[in-house]
Amino acid sequence: MFNKVIISEDFDSINLAVIEVLKECKIHEVEYTKYCDDALLKIKRALLDETPYDLLLTDLSFIEDHRVDTLTLKSGEDLIAAVRAIQPDIKIIVYSIEDKSYRIKSLFENHDIDGYVMKGRNSVPELKNALTLVYNSDQKYLSPTITHVLQDKTVNEIDNYDLELLKYLSIGVAQDQMESQFKMLNISPNSKSSIEKRINKLKTYFKANNTIHLIAISKDLGLI
Template structure:
């Protein structure tokens, strides 16, 4: 069983529920932080004191308030901690349900489990922890299909950026300019138009509006 767990979550009620659940599993040393900056500081301090955390449970979104922060999201916190301790087991505990984001968390951030906040999330959290103890990954059962959906497997970050701009009503010419400023390639007007056409064919979309509707329904954007 894990000995020392760090929880990054900004709501007290959820922190209390998570702490009680972890204690019921026999985990005695539990700390939590409401800000990602504080979570990273706690993690670094524990490592320096030779009493490191052996599990991170983190939300993805944190409500903004009066305090200025350097790390504003769970994704960035995970990225920062992975640079320090690449093998640290991580459970994401979030309301997120977009397939691309969840897929990237597993494939790019190398998280070990994803638990969707909901009615059964506490029992699922316990299952996730037990899965990690046997070197298995875990995802909330009702979201498992998102990772199996073939329509999302060949979509990359370039496609996601392009689809999001199209969904916001940004014209191809403007996307070309934005991509060049952001050093996103390919960024010529013709290459962007070809990519949009390819996406329409891939999703069997009649037009750009239909493409946006389909990808939204699939949880891609």
């Protein structure tokens, strides 16, 4: 079983529950932090000391507080990307309430996480199963309630350009203002006709009745 684990979670009650699970799994060297920046510093320190962590267990969302303006890493996803860059072989399990298909899929495909456990009624036994599976094999763990996520092909044809369009629509940039916005940001294609065609394509793809409906669907999928 894993020897040295670090937890990144900002709720004490959840930290205590997770630590108890790790103890039951005979993992005794456990550290936890409430901030992603602190977790990254500990992981860097452990690498310098040649006593690296075997596993990072992290939430995705963290409540903002007085330290928010001083933090570099705002989310668990930021932390995962930073850790993968300095310790590519560390095992990573996400422990979160987030159930958006696109975001979960992205974590597996873009950040190569090893497991995703949904917080909920069955999270304790699921976390135990995840720890055992990830440690003993190269298989990925995904909570049974969201196993459909990796097979979901709904968002496979969405690219970064589409995500930029959806993002700016969601923050209130009108369709007729998008051309100047994209030109200012050097995003191409940025002609009015190209933008209109792509937005219409997205509406058709997601079966959205209008732009507001398109934004709502995109939020439900975790695209924005």
